[in-house]
Amino acid sequence: MKTIYFDNAATTPVRKEVLTEIMPYFSDIYANASSVYDIAAKSRRAVEKAREQVAKAIGAQKDEIYFTAGGSESDNWAIKGTADALSKKGKHIITTQIEHHAVLHTCEFLEKHGWDITYLPVDEYGLISLDDLKNAIRPDTVLISVMFANNEIGTIEPIAEIGKIAREHGIYFHTDAVQAVGHVKIDVKEMNIDMLSMSGHKLGAPKGVGVLFVRKGITISNLIHGGGQEKGKRAGTENTAGIVGMGKAIELATAEIDETGKYLTMLRDRVIKGITENIDFCRLNGHREKRLPGNVNISFEFIEGESLLLLLNSKGICASSGSACTSGSLDPSHVLLAIGLEHEKAHGSLRITLSKENTVEEVDYLIKELIPIVKRLREMSPLYEDYLNGEKAV
């Protein structure tokens, strides 16, 4: 059976063009970029080229790009680094309830160390309110961290407006753009972004490489201490192959951003239409327009997500869910709860995240297979039975 991969927000395969580009850095061009001999210069040049490629993609300068070991490290660094550098100025951070755990758990860690964190709520579409943000700002606020686009429901936050507010108040603004980079246009200058996190494996580069953009003039403390790499800001021998891959992948994605965006939006809307027109009692989670081009998140009432994923898997389809039963911690998705879904509806959520490798045929196959699967799980559901018996109003 063919595998159909619809979980590109979880991770992506390394793109063929990227793989070709990075292969020599595992073997022939192996020298440590910090060394003095000739062959080290090749590694060094490759890293610097990648730095340029990344900078260009987001409208930054080359010396504002720092390579890390991934999105989680970048988020940790931005937040803990700011906290450490600015704790004398104030100990208040504003973020949102729908951040990735790399941000949320870092903030919770700071709370244990005496920091005050405001977690902004979101509306039913997952958008924060700019008024809420303004009202949350205090004299001791040192950082605003709001994600560019949400990894579960795809909602794109009003980043330029947030950047403007942060700038007017002289507060650092960090955005976790792990899901946005390469998918939506980003200009850190125009948007007044001070720090931005990205991750390689979400855009066709290898796992374990990321970037933190830090605007010139912004001071944050180091997170990883050691050697003098990355201008002494982030220690550790450069992951040359990963970094080269990051540069190549972001260059490709940025060059294709309009074309891919159009294609993914077409596929996405076909999935949304196909599902919502053919299956009762379901709702689209997230915003209809302010949404990542490749993200679909739909809740099916009366059914549970893990069962749904297992049945889809039996048809070769890979997808994900915000169900408590799939979470390991047995908590339903904090994002779905934050947009106001009851536990039961968060349970029946399905996330489909598309890539340009996906086809119309695959999407139509998904819709065709999903209809009987949902029907079958509803026939098995005591909640659906209650509903049919009119015991429970929907």
Add this chain to the structure above:
Amino acid sequence: MEYSAKVMDHFMNPRNMGQIEDADGVGTVGNAKCGDIMKIYLDIDDEGIVRDAKFKTFGCGAAVATSSMATELVKGKSVDEAMDVTNKAVMEALDGLPPVKVHCSCLAEEAIHAALWDYCEKNGRKIEGLKKPVNDIDELHG
């Protein structure tokens, strides 16, 4: 996390899925951990033998598989013997469950107990060792 072949078999081909009209005992329990719901119907004859058992489950793969296995195990047993269908017995019959899924098998045991309790209440009977189910959510559902 991976399920055993037996679990996958009972998930993909659940035995006894459905409902029994005018069942002699019905138990619905909710899982405090993840919010899932299991409902078990028992058809019990005058000798107190479980003639038939059916289930409906809103839950994960393990919850469906344990419902399926639990209903298989109680069928043909007397109501007293049905008490032996513990979460452990169900898990063993399924060749084990991943640690995070053990709580789903407790749901199956509780659902059977709730159905037996319902049967006892309706018929003025007592079963040795059977306690009023704590997670019975029939009252909540009204």
